[in-house]
Amino acid sequence: AQSVTQLDSQVPVFEEAPVELRCNYSSSVSVYLFWYVQYPNQGLQLLLKYLSGSTLVKGINGFEAEFNKSQTSFHLRKPSVHISDTAEYFCAAVFGQNFVFGPGTRLSVLP
Amino acid sequence: DGGITQSPKYLFRKEGQNVTLSCEQNLNHDAMYWYRQDPGQGLRLIYYSQIVNDFQKGDIAEGYSVSREKKESFPLTVTSAQKNPTAFYLCASSPGVWANYGYTFGSGTRLTVV
Numbered sequence: 001a002q003s004v005t006q007l008d009s010q011v012p013v014f015e016e017a018p019v020e021l022r023c024n025y026s027s028s029v030s031v032y033l034f035w036y037v038q039y040p041n042q043g044l045q046l047l048l049k050y051l052s053g054s055t056l057v058k059g060i061n062g063f064e065a066e067f068n069k070s071q072t073s074f075h076l077r078k079p080s081v082h083i084s085d086t087a088e089y090f091c092a093a094v095f096g097q098n099f100v101f102g103p104g105t106r107l108s109v110l111p
Numbered sequence: 112d113g114g115i116t117q118s119p120k121y122l123f124r125k126e127g128q129n130v131t132l133s134c135e136q137n138l139n140h141d142a143m144y145w146y147r148q149d150p151g152q153g154l155r156l157i158y159y160s161q162i163v164n165d166f167q168k169g170d171i172a173e174g175y176s177v178s179r180e181k182k183e184s185f186p187l188t189v190t191s192a193q194k195n196p197t198a199f200y201l202c203a204s205s206p207g208v209w210a211n212y213g214y215t216f217g218s219g220t221r222l223t224v225v
Contacts, residue, residue, distance in 0.1 A: 041199075104153050
């Protein structure tokens with residue numbers, strides 16, 4: 001079955017530290033990949049997306065992600081987090097005509 | 112600015128009542144979607160519509176109904192048949208179905224059964 005896995009349900013990190021949120025997907029065929037952020041009681045906002053081309057994708061708020069086809073991964077990174085980055089982060093993938101979301105990772109930035 | 116508007120933001124429903132959640136978009140998007148979000152379960156697809164007057168069931172359509180009479184509007188009715196309707200409901204739209212477009216999301220409606 002096509003699936004998106006986010007192994008870490010919660011990630012606590014201190015302010016100004018780097019962070020990596022992991023995402024793996026199940027398919028080895030061509031796939032489009034996305035990262036969304038959700039702040040409390042709000043909808044999802046697109047952070048970045050990979051469609052083709054360079055495997056390093058830069059998004060908003062200083063986030064970036066790297067597409068690794070051999071490892072079927074699309075990990076999200078930020079070199080220095082802020083308190084305002086505290087939110088839920090969702091990885092998503094398009095397999096053919098199926099748009100599949102991961103279960104989400106709650107990032108908590110501590111002062 | 113273009114976007115998706117969901118209303119109301121908070122909604123309370125009594126047992127046995129039907130309620131309708133509104134979703135309006137001015138992005139001229141063809142496709143619209145309804146998702147349900149429960150803590151720790153991510154997003155689950157309820158219904159989607161690729162075009163006016165057409166819609167398809169998602170993974171958890173039981174107890175829900177939709178209509179798509181206008182391109183801009185995709186209301187969701189939570190019927191009394193939905194046994195556990197308390198959740199956060201998200202509406203989304205995209206220029207076309209799935210593929211590489213990604214979605215634009217509304218700000219959500221939190222439904223609580225009292």
